[in-house]
């Protein structure tokens with residue numbers, strides 16, 4: 001048995017999906033994602049990073065999380081947040097003709113009636129920054145788990161059996177990988193959709209269902225938030241995810257989110273999505289934002305402490321919310337308002353997942369957050385991302401990083417620091433020659449993660 005398992009890991013076996021066709025002819029629109037992207041890893045988002053490592057090395061560690069958690073009708077109880085947004089949008093017009101299903105249950109919904117299979121993906125080809133960095137460093141073990149599972153989804157027996165009947169539309173943050181790698185045709189994908197869904201996706205889907213021919217790469221129009229409604233999700237999102245802001249506005253030159261107009265979702269909208277998630281059975285609310293301190297920010301990125309306290313305390317006081325997980329944060333706001341963490345920590349710390357009860361190796365509770373340092377050089381920061389330091393001058397960036405992290409650490413937040421050294425060093429190119437500014441953050445208790453090998 002051990003030998004068989006070892007052979008299977010080395011071969012990188014693909015899953016055996018069920019094949020029986022649906023008794024009722026299937027649904028018109030079926031939304032899905034790969035098993036790897038659908039999983040929530042026992043509500044620990046950091047384990048999801050394993051999917052970006054070579055599949056032969058990590059399959060054993062992650063595959064146990066890949067099973068479906070279906071509702072009684074076979075639809076999925078928790079799915080990618082983006083997929084849930086698309087579902088909510090399409091259901092307004094197509095109602096029960098739209099379902100979200102896990103690959104393990106696609107055979108129950110893809111059939112002769114199916115006209116469109118929509119797939120959401122963040123890392124379909126394994127070109128996300130963590131995938132490229134660590135696969136390049138390791139150099140063995142094959143392509144990333146995400147890439148293998150995406151390919152397995154497209155080779156699903158139900159997709160193959162009824163392929164002539166429907167179109168495949170792929171959206172999500174990773175569509176650029178398919179376009180730039182030139183693999184769209186090879187993967188059998190009819191349409192790629194990039195951008196926000198609210199303004200254009202419904203029209204695109206209508207045209208596909210009418211049989212109109214569209215360009216293979218479609219860019220969604222930015223929503224006009226004065227007229228366009230952002231729908232409330234209708235089913236549970238992975239990790240209990242809830243969007244609180246969209247866009248950023250700091251204007252870093254390499255960044256996609258900053259190209260979107262910044263909005264803060266109203267508290268009422270946020271709490272409706274919290275409710276949907278807890279009703280689906282989630283104990284965690286994962287705050288989706290580019291910056292946990294950005295919600296209803298004051299001008300020049302001075303954090304709105306009163307609003308943030310109200311937001312987080314309202315979520316925390318929901319009787320069914322056991323954990324709150326924040327994702328990303330900017331570092332400058334913790335210095336722009338020195339009372340910010342003093343007031344937020346007592347709300348967030350009792351709601352952290354990361355306690356000695358969760359893992360014995362954790363000596364005391366802590367809150368985690370991901371922060372982008374990007375570079376320690378004011379010169380590079382000034383040239384490519386001067387807005388990161390606001391409301392302070394970018395010339396002070398190393399001091400902001402060092403002092404900000406000490407403040408974060410004192411508040412029992414553990415930051416995962418991302419440094420991106422791909423930026424050319426100025427006129428002469430090459431990395432910045434200032435090693436001191438890179439060394440300083442090492443004195444802070446954090447996970448420091450350099451991200452290299454970005455595609456151009």
Ligand code: SF4
Nearest residue numbers: 248251252255258290
């Ligand atoms: S601060 Fe972060 S989210 Fe905002 S523009 Fe810069 S990289 Fe993008």
